[in-house]
Amino acid sequence: MSIKSDKIWMDGRLIDFEDAKVHVLTHTLHYGYGVFEGIRAYKREDGESHIFRLSEHIRRLFESAHILGIEIPYSRGDLIEACELTLKANNYTQGYLRPIAFLGSEAMGLGALNNQVHVAIPSWQWGAYLGDEGLTQGIRAKVSSFNRMHVNVNMVKGKICGQYVNSVIAKREAMNAGYDEAIMLDTNGYVSECTGENIFMVRNQKIVTPPYGSGILGGITRESLLQIAHDLGVAVEERMITRDELYVADEIFLCGTAAEVTPVREVDDRRIGNGRPGEISSMISRTFFDVVKGTSPAHPEWRHPYTV
Numbered sequence: 001m002s003i004k005s006d007k008i009w010m011d012g013r014l015i016d017f018e019d020a021k022v023h024v025l026t027h028t029l030h031y032g033y034g035v036f037e038g039i040r041a042y043k044r045e046d047g048e049s050h051i052f053r054l055s056e057h058i059r060r061l062f063e064s065a066h067i068l069g070i071e072i073p074y075s076r077g078d079l080i081e082a083c084e085l086t087l088k089a090n091n092y093t094q095g096y097l098r099p100i101a102f103l104g105s106e107a108m109g110l111g112a113l114n115n116q117v118h119v120a121i122p123s124w125q126w127g128a129y130l131g132d133e134g135l136t137q138g139i140r141a142k143v144s145s146f147n148r149m150h151v152n153v154n155m156v157k158g159k160i161c162g163q164y165v166n167s168v169i170a171k172r173e174a175m176n177a178g179y180d181e182a183i184m185l186d187t188n189g190y191v192s193e194c195t196g197e198n199i200f201m202v203r204n205q206k207i208v209t210p211p212y213g214s215g216i217l218g219g220i221t222r223e224s225l226l227q228i229a230h231d232l233g234v235a236v237e238e239r240m241i242t243r244d245e246l247y248v249a250d251e252i253f254l255c256g257t258a259a260e261v262t263p264v265r266e267v268d269d270r271r272i273g274n275g276r277p278g279e280i281s282s283m284i285s286r287t288f289f290d291v292v293k294g295t296s297p298a299h300p301e302w303r304h305p306y307t308v
């Protein structure tokens with residue numbers, strides 16, 4: 001699937017795709033000191049196009065920047081409007097938005113404090129991140145030989161560009177070994193999350209997921225699924241999980257903006273449950289997709305409607 005679009009919003013205006021360029025001395029290109037978001041827009045069966053939890057994503061973008069001490073030279077409202085403008089300019093009734101705030105090329109060195117803060121919002125059409133078959137049949141995951149970053153090595157609640165080297169290393173290792181995704185343990189050996197997704201397991205009809213206060217990214221999809229579980233009356237426990245608990249889980253699923261809700265059918269070559277998406281995973285997934293793509297009237301506050 002192509003990542004090319006007609007227009008990209010950059011530093012306050014819409015420009016042609018080919019013109020959205022940066023200098024090789026862009027500070028963030030060298031050191032990763034920048035922040036980004038991933039946001040999906042959906043077209044529902046009832047005809048409505050909406051951006052899913054746009055204000056929460058923009059809030060997290062500003063929080064990530066705050067964590068790094070980066071001053072974004074726009075308001076949240078400006079960037080909410082810019083996301084909408086980007087989709088409209090590309091005639092996208094659905095798609096993926098990737099707002100990024102990064103430091104310019106005025107000075108190099110780790111201590112460069114006064115570089116201009118740029119903001120860009122590219123967008124493209126992105127299908128099922130872990131494949132259509134993964135979404136319906138489940139994926140094969142492997143516990144990574146790399147750990148999720150310790151909370152005092154990086155600031156894990158921020159969606160910070162450079163931190164994704166950790167994720168890419170683990171993802172490549174898993175893919176090279178023939179798996180779809182890597183499960184990251186924290187530095188104490190407890191299950192943390194995946195390279196770009198939060199993780200849930202189901203055991204005895206209860207959903208279990210690592211707590212927000214552990215080293216995970218505070219996923220917006222994670223939070224939505226916890227609400228959906230609550231709405232459906234499914235018990236949820238947020239607590240630490242050991243690696244072998246995953247092996248004997250009844251069901252496992254991952255979630256994230258890109259991966260949406262993806263079942264896991266195998267971990268470290270051990271079949272999970274009966275090797276097919278489980279009952280509770282399927283119920284959560286169905287409810288999620290009915291909200292974002294279907295006709296469910298639930299949680300209108302999660303949808304930011306727009307017209308192209």
Ligand SMILES: Cc1ncc(COP(=O)(O)O)c(C=O)c1O
Binds near residue numbers: 194219255256
């Ligand atoms: C490391 C990591 N964990 C979890 C998630 C899921 O977060 P969200 O549901 O907000 O997309 C992402 C994706 O942004 C991620 O990169």
